[in-house]
Amino acid sequence: MKKVKVGMVQMSCTAEVGSNLEKAIKGIRETAASGAQIVCLQELFTSLYFCDVEDYENFKLAESIPGNTTNILGKLAKELNVVIIASLFEKRTEGIYHNTTAVLDADGTYLGKYRKMHIPDDPAFYEKFYFTPGDLGYKIFETKFAKIGVLICWDQWYPEAARITSLMGAEILFYPTAIGWATAQDEETNKEQYNAWQTMQRAHAVSNGVHVVSVNRVGFEQDGAMKFWGGSFVSNPFGSLLYLASHDNEENKVVELDLSKTDFYRTHWPFLRDRRIDSYQPITKRYID
Secondary structure, eight states: OOEEEEEEEEOOOOSOHHHHHHHHHHHHHHHHHTTOSEEEEOTTTTSOOGGGSOOGGGGGGOBOSSSHHHHHHHHHHHHHTOEEEEEEEEEEETTEEEEEEEEEOTTSOEEEEEEOOOOOOBTTBOGGGTOOOOOSOSOEEEOSSOEEEEOOGGGGGOHHHHHHHHHTTOSEEEEEEOOEEETTSOHHHHHHHHHHHHHHHHHHHHHHTOEEEEEEOEEEEGGGTEEEEOOOEEEOTTSOEEEEOOSSSOEEEEEEEETTHHHHHHHHSOTTTTOOGGGOGGGGSSOOO
């Protein structure tokens, strides 16, 4: 049996980058002290979710990866002997920016990065203004404690991304996330949206036979017009919730995963065995007329 403990840091953010980084470091330390071996931070944790507006000033928040933040977190990872999954705003070069997650191994080594592939453009989520779509493809990272796959927020809604990353050998799918409700919405709409978001990711766990860890931010931003809904969770490989965070509070949580469950569920529910890969060519088309 192979077990690994994952830490999740669900937090609110302010406009002060240094304060957000300090809060994230505190959360990493707390989860590590509780036994976490892999710690995942939420999407774009060093700042407010700036994509609520199209503002050229926000490009100043971007940084190189690897760079200052990954150097700080790499030292912390080595000190605590934990893997850190850190979602950052990457400046690749002049005029090219990405929504990117870096992975630091437990010895402090920078293992690489994943660039968000699916970029949304919705009211209050104007990510296409800031981010160039990822061009590194789907990625897995062989860390000290597990082989992990990392996808980011809007990627959550695409079964193709979860499938490919799982087929590459990911034992756990991590989703750093920033998603919330418009405060003008009614409660029924809020409930429907959250349930769809959670259900989609639990379905990825079921269809691929892997654990899913989703870490979302919490709290009000956009002068109170947007409430990030928290609700971070862990699903086992058959969609059962092992942990569910609140919609309102900052929470640091450690959950133990039994990775041997992947073989158990894939044996009893052999979806991968029965895939008809010879029939899937139409999936590469935008639409079939």
